[in-house]
Amino acid sequence: MIFLDRPRDHDDHTVADFFELLCLVNMDRQISTDTLRDFIDDNRGNKTFQLTDNQLNDVLGQIGWRIEAFADWYPFRLTNSDRVLQAEDLLTDNQKRYISLLACGNLPFFPRANRQALTDFFEMVSGSVLKEMWPSNGQSIIVGKNNTELTGSKADRMNVLGKLLGGNPNIQDSDFRAGDRGDGGIDLAAYLTLDSWEHQNIVAALAQCACSRSDWTIKHGEITNTRLRSLIPSAVPWAELIFTPISFRSNSGKWAVPADVPGVTLIDRLRIVLSLMRLEPTEFQSIPQFVEDLLGYRLDVV
Known part of the structure; x- marks a missing residue:
């Protein structure tokens, strides 16, 4: 169900995610910073990973920022002089949606058999967010191969997409490797048709959905005009847009590492949640069954 050993790096936002997941599955749904450190020491195996007191204080600062930023979508709170993280026993639907994004941003902790459902869910959520953000007289579509709204061979789909983006493609099946029915690295697209006579020189966008904590910053290379x-x-x-379920923020709410952010429009966990807050509940995706099952799972941490 969940295999927690250690955070994958020392960034405050990464350790905060680990803290949240551990809290969520602990027997009484609360965990102290000391228990967090002890758990990592006991489960890190042969990997070197230690948290100093200062680093733990920074993680608590990250949690404090999240409490403010995510408001009532945030399913955790700090107790015991702000040294213990606690999750509510009964979560609202919106808090479950936060947990779903948390899970999507931490795939290595979950069985491979469940990861595809989480990435498909995130692609659908990102599609809803792009639609909400895009001008109402425009269109947004899902292009990713598991949820695509386009039909036909890869060449057929790319030709349709290229025309929608204001281009004049003439793509042939022979342009791709035999048997290639992929999505060309494109997950989402949006366009704004400006008149009914001329389709060129319009406003358009391509987007990538990137759940991987290790390589999300380079995923945009698949949707660049150059490529x-x-x-x-x-x-x-x-x-060019990147959607990621990672909360790539410092404790002040700025980007965690500005130099790591590529020259694209970045829609991270907070921006996704803020967009979802503006949607009607009927427009939300269903909570993944895996997440519902996770919420009923308990791990004897101590």
């Missing part, structure tokens, strides 16, 4: 312009020649470069 795709030979297939989709367009007079105007499209905007």
Whole structure:
């Protein structure tokens, strides 16, 4: 169900995620910073990972920022002089949606058999967020192969997509390797048709959904105009977006490591939640069954 050993790096936001997951599955749904450190020491195996008192204080600062930023979507609170993290026994639907994004941003802790359902869920959520953010007279579509709204061969789908983006593609099946029915690295697309006569020189965007904590910063390379312009020649470069369930924030709410953020529009966990807050409940995706099962799971941490 869940295999917690150690955070994958020392960033405050990464350790805070681990803290939240451990709290969520502990018997009484509360965990102290001392217990967090002891648990990592006991389960890290042959990996070197230690947390100093200062690092633990920084993690608590990260939790404090999340309490403010995510408001009533946040399912945790600090108790015992702000040294113990506690989750409510009964979570609201919105708090379950936060947990779903938390799970999507921490795939290595879950069985491989469950990861596809989480990434598919995140792609659908990202599609809803892109639709909410995009001008109401525009269109947004899911392109990812598991949820795509386009039909036909890869060449057929890419030709349709290229025309929607304002390009004049002439893609052939022979442009791809035999049997390639992938999505070309594109998960989402959006466009704003400006008149009914001329489809070129419009406003458009391509987006990648990136759950991996280790390589999300380079995923945008798959949707750049530089990479795709030979297939989709367009007079105007499209905007490039990355959606990630990772909460890539410092304790002040700024980017955790500004130099790691590529030159794209970044929609991280907070920006996703803020967008979802503006949607009607009927527009939300169902909570993944795996997350519902996770919420009923308990681990004897101490």
